[in-house]
Amino acid sequence: MGTVVIDVMLKSEILDPQGQAVAGALPRLGFTQFTDVRQGKRFELAVDGEVTEEVLAAAREAAEKLLSNPVIEDVVRVAELTDETAGQPA
Amino acid sequence: MRIGVVTFPGSLDDHDATRAIRVAGGEPVALWHGDADLRGVDAVVLPGGFSYGDYLRCGAIARFAPVMDVLVPAAKGGLPVLGICNGFQVLCESHLLPGALIRNDHRKFVCRDQVLRVENTATAWTSDFEQGQEITIVLKNGEGGFVADQRTLDELEGEGRVAFRYVVRDGDGLNGRNPNGSYRDIAGVTNERGNVVGLMPHPEHCVEPGYGPSLDGLPFFTSVLTSVVNA
Numbered sequence: 001m002g003t004v005v006i007d008v009m010l011k012s013e014i015l016d017p018q019g020q021a022v023a024g025a026l027p028r029l030g031f032t033q034f035t036d037v038r039q040g041k042r043f044e045l046a047v048d049g050e051v052t053e054e055v056l057a058a059a060r061e062a063a064e065k066l067l068s069n070p071v072i073e074d075v076v077r078v079a080e081l082t083d084e085t086a087g088q089p090a
Numbered sequence: 091m092r093i094g095v096v097t098f099p100g101s102l103d104d105h106d107a108t109r110a111i112r113v114a115g116g117e118p119v120a121l122w123h124g125d126a127d128l129r130g131v132d133a134v135v136l137p138g139g140f141s142y143g144d145y146l147r148c149g150a151i152a153r154f155a156p157v158m159d160v161l162v163p164a165a166k167g168g169l170p171v172l173g174i175c176n177g178f179q180v181l182c183e184s185h186l187l188p189g190a191l192i193r194n195d196h197r198k199f200v201c202r203d204q205v206l207r208v209e210n211t212a213t214a215w216t217s218d219f220e221q222g223q224e225i226t227i228v229l230k231n232g233e234g235g236f237v238a239d240q241r242t243l244d245e246l247e248g249e250g251r252v253a254f255r256y257v258v259r260d261g262d263g264l265n266g267r268n269p270n271g272s273y274r275d276i277a278g279v280t281n282e283r284g285n286v287v288g289l290m291p292h293p294e295h296c297v298e299p300g301y302g303p304s305l306d307g308l309p310f311f312t313s314v315l316t317s318v319v320n321a
Contacts, residue, residue: 015195
């Protein structure tokens with residue numbers, strides 16, 4: 001069983017009120033080195049079999065059609081979820 | 091004159107929209123999100139609320155409801171459609187109207203009586219207003235900031251497709267800013283043809299004496315009766 005990971009971010013020219021709220025809270029916790037925060041969305045789509053080229057193509061289409069709004073957001077990643085793409089433990 | 095009101099899971103103001111249509115002299119017709127059927131109506135209102143819990147993005151899931159499969163082509167063919175608040179968000183997600191609505195810039199829910207200026211009286215839903223008329227209707231939203239890229243905004247202005255603008259005045263409690271961070275104070279827009287109109291404030295709450303700050307919502311619903319007769 002495979003999983004496709006999709007990351008969606010607000011376009012840079014669109015105001016991100018949620019990111020700003022987070023950015024405002026960080027200094028209060030002592031994290032003063034971060035100058036800006038942008039908050040995005042991550043989707044994980046599971047499939048029964050392998051993550052094939054066809055599966056990735058369908059995921060890209062779903063990302064453009066439903067998971068993002070091209071007026072305000074960019075799909076920044078569509079990839080098979082592996083140990084590498086999942087990110088290493090901190 | 092039969093005017094449909096669509097109910098999605100999470101719609102909130104469908105009953106007030108229904109009532110406003112009746113008060114204006116039209117015959118309201120209930121439409122269901124799961125039915126790909128407009129029941130032969132002459133116009134459609136997409137009401138306010140929180141369709142599908144505002145999950146993913148406001149209006150993003152409602153946009154793919156079966157009723158939208160028939161509404162989108164009908165709107166492109168000239169059927170008058172009014173989107174109020176969540177209905178406006180659905181119209182933007184459907185790409186029947188340009189731009190998008192994002193979280194208010196001040197990050198708080200806003201609920202107030204709001205002054206708007208009518209910028210375009212040539213649409214199906216605004217013909218009973220005077221050009222430049224100032225109206226006061228209810229505004230209540232958490233994600234009502236109208237955004238679009240500069241080119242789209244310039245196009246909208248150039249083509250007179252800004253239907254309503256927030257009026258910002260000293261002493262109105264807004265500190266010189268519009269109530270939700272909308273670019274260029276845009277409260278509502280129309281498509282090129284003028285049959286599809288969307289706005290964040292709620293005209294359907296302002297149609298009867300004793301409820302709401304005015305009766306300024308009524309002309310929306312009387313306008314469409316005239317426009318359908320003349321069509």
